[in-house]
Amino acid sequence: MTNPAPLIPHHSSASLQAVSSSRAHRVAVVGDVHDLWDEAEEGILRHLGVDLVLLVGDFGNEAVEVVRAVAQLDLPKAVILGNHDAWFTATAWGRGLRGTRQDDRVQQQLDLLGAAHVGYGKLDFPQFGFSVVGSRPFSWGGSTWKNGSFYQQRFGIDSFAASTAKIVAAAASTTSETVLFIGHCGPKGLGEQPEDPCGKDWNPIGGDYGDPDFTAAIEQTRALGKHIPLVAFGHMHHQLRHTKTRLRKMVQVDNDGTVYLNAASVPRIVQTSSGRSRNFSLVTLVNGVVTDAALVWVQDDFTIQSQQILYQAAVRSRKG
Incomplete structure (x- = not known):
């Protein structure tokens, strides 16, 4: 962890303060939970001044009780479920592991989350001036179409092209011209190196493991005239498998100014000499522009243990 630093203020820079009538919103992105979610989360998020929580899945291996707790979070939120959230359902080998159990835990999770689940x-x-759109839920990543029967039965989707069309249809129906995207896995195009946000870091090492349908959906959503300041995701953990000398690159920015944020800092709750600490990726948006992003570790008593600045930019006010 980096040395403790003051939390980026809600209005985070001199340039930001110079924007008259600026509309600043703080968004917390919660990376892969993997069963590490508890009753302290909401109080900490409120203390951090968070306006919206984006949760990018992998709550556990079909961990219904964890998802139940997430669903009870009394803050504006949007959720997408990950591959672990259909661990015993989406694949043939997973169905073999669950034995004679007949309960549909995937549907239970979807029912608990209701409208908060934005996959597809x-x-x-409107209170924030933007909409949130979800990519393909339960993604394992990569350019091979996986778990075809699962997607056909659950969503009527049989290909990357059909998946892209479903995501774009959701984006086209948003009421705002500004769209934040969330996925469990990030889009293809961020994985040239194993250490990149969507780079494959296991044997055979190398290759882009992003979702091609997600990439196409982003491109087609831009063609609709939508502005996309943030794409948030997880799945590819920051701790790399092939080296312990560095961490995965967490942020990338494209030529359109879209900030791509990998929030999968795992484990997200750790025990330190001064107590438990949990991480959130905090993003500030002003008038539809990402001005800063940081990975923040917070103790149960609300103390900021550390803050790693991931991105900062001068404010460019958008009209409309």
Whole structure:
């Protein structure tokens, strides 16, 4: 962890303060939970001044009780489920592991989350001036179409092209011209090196493991005239498998100014000499522009243990 630093203020820079009538919103992105979620989360998020929580899945191996707790979070939120959230359902080998159990834990999770689950869907947040659109839920990543029967039965989707069309249809239905995308896995195009946000870091090492349908959906959503300041995801953990000398690159920015944020800092709760600490990726948006992003570790008593600045940019006010 980096040395403790003051939390980026809600209005984070001199340039930001110079924007008259600026509309600043703090978004917390919660990376892969893997069963590490507890009753302290909401109080900490409120203390951090978070306006919206984006949760990018992998709550556990079909961990219904964890998802139940997430669903009870009384803050504006949008959720997408990950590959572990269909661990015993999506694959033949997973179905073999669950034995004679007949309960549909994937559907239980979807029912608990209700409208908060934006996989292949969207939520409009007019109070913030943007909408949130979800990519393909339960993604394992990569350019091979996997778990075809699962996607056909659950969503009527049989290909990357059909998946892209469903994501774009959700984006087209948003009420805002500004769209934040969330996925469990990130889009293809961020994995040239194993250490990149979507780079493959296991044997055979190398290759882009992003979702091609997600990439196509982003491109087609831009063609609709939508502005996309943030794409948030997880799945590819920051701790790399092939080397312990560095961590995965967490942020990348494209030529359109879109900030791509990998929030999968795992484990997200750790025990330190001064107590438990958990991480959130905090993103500030002002008038539809990402001005800063940081990985923040917070103790149960609300103390900021550390803060790693991932991205900072001068404010460029958008009209409309």
